[in-house]
Amino acid sequence: MNEPIYSASAKHENFDCLVRGLWKENPVLVSLLGCCPTLAVSNSVINAVSMGLATTFVLICSSALISMLRRFIPKEVRIGTFIVIIATFVTVADYLIQAISLEIHKALGAFLALIVVNCIILGRAEAFASKNTIAKSILDAIGSGIGFTLAIVCMGTIREILGNGSFAGIDLFGPSFEPWVIMILPCGGFFIFGTLMLGANIVNTRQRAKAKLGA
Amino acid sequence: MKSNYLSIVLRTSPHLSRGLSVETVMRQVIYALLPVTAMAIYTFGQSAALLLITTTLTCVLTEWIYTRLGRQEPTIGDWSAALTGLLLGLTLPPAFPLWMGVIGSIVSILVGKMIFGGLGCNIFNPALVGRAFLQASFPVAITTWSEAFAPDRFQYCASSTLAAPFLRPMVDAVSGATPLAAMKFSHQTTIVGDLFFGLTSGSTGETSAVLILLGGLYLAWRHLLDWRIPLAIMLSVALFSGIFWLAAPDRYPDPLFMLFSGGLMLGAVFMATDMVTSPLTPLGVWIYGGLIGLLVVVIRLLGGLPEGVMYAILLGNAFTPLISRMTGTKVYGTNRKLLSWK
Structure with missing residues (x-):
């Protein structure tokens, strides 16, 4: 595998690795990866934050290890190897959350174990970490992880405020607030997901149109 | 799969427009x-x-x-x-x-x-x-x-x-309580005459079956509404609820009650007949109406909700493109249907 040649633009390239995942290639809003946890556990801010952080942790660790081992993993069995590495870190995250708060562990339920099959992690491993240096892979993982966390927390905030009248468990509007039950239900997740994607697409389309005009 | 989105489709007469x-x-x-x-x-x-x-x-x-x-x-x-x-x-x-x-x-x-x-x-x-x-x-x-x-x-x-x-x-x-809720939760029937003239409680516009039917007749007379859709829905509701009623008359309401209670009339006449969301072919329209009627009976009698017209029509809408394609007329001289995928 060819290493990228060091050049003056390397710093810029590293920075690009980091910020790409935040907006331009946001794993949830643009690439539509990891929809399952995004829809399932975004019904409250705390769930969303813990899911985002757990996924980011697994993403960073597995990207680093996969990038480290990228010369030793045979091409034929790479997916299986990636899964084993990811599963290791998911187990670590699982026990970690169990130790920190049993409540959050219960709320996340099966979706914590399902981080193993989260497309974002496998996607970054296959598309980036298995081909790039450790430093770059870690930067890329941090960017994607934060992008995922931002998107899921955004959804969690909207859904919790409308569906429960609270933010991270703090009551915002008092007892006479009428909750929008739909926002807590799965269909509300789809509604907000669609709305956020719509917003992201509008912004991106306008930017592209502006860039075209400028060029 | 070839899309005929851009291909020109020739149809036979009439070419005269009504100016509608x-x-x-x-x-x-x-x-x-x-x-x-x-x-x-x-x-x-x-x-x-x-x-x-x-x-x-x-x-x-x-x-x-x-x-x-x-x-x-x-x-x-x-x-x-x-x-x-x-x-x-x-x-x-x-x-x-x-x-x-x-x-x-x-x-x-x-x-x-x-x-x-x-x-x-x-x-x-x-x-x-x-x-x-x-x-x-x-x-x-x-x-x-x-x-x-x-x-x-x-x-x-x-x-x-x-x-x-x-x-x-x-x-x-x-x-x-609406007549349907009274039926579902406490097994009280309402007199069909009250349902027909709209003397009961319910959604604002669904109570008076006779006025809805008059409006529907006016639209059907002006050819602004496909009369097959409400008719198919009503026949289907009467048929399937009749089966339930004959099987266990003490548990299930009679077909007349099913027809005139709740939002069935309003839904059948004014909602299901929406030109955009109903099938294009006469045969398709019968299938569509029959499906909605069956869903209404299933949701009302076997589901947890007292009323199911809304979900039945929405599900019927979801099936509309499929029904339209399946029942499209054959293009003259070929083996393919007008709205088929092939």
């Missing part, structure tokens, strides 16, 4: 709904009038703002937004909080219609999309029914109607 515009059709449907609307206001008084005005105005305003923001031609002149708002208002309970009505109207127009590209591109009936959203959002408010013909209905407006935005509505002491 979208605006005319929508206006005629609104005229046909006027008696129903008047009856709704007479039955439920001030609250119903306020609710109908609110939903209609909000729908028109939403569409106007949307076209304005998107720098498109304004489309509110075709009356379809006003019709959506009126239909949405007619499917809601009379003492429904106005702020919830506003949210339902915005969802109807934005999510039900404009997001798909405006009138003619929507896959679901917009008014029912708004109602489904409200049903899932505010399950308590949408099943709180006020009594029909309350003596002070013209002087006094239900306190829940004027609930402050985003706050829980206060429920009035007097509330009436």
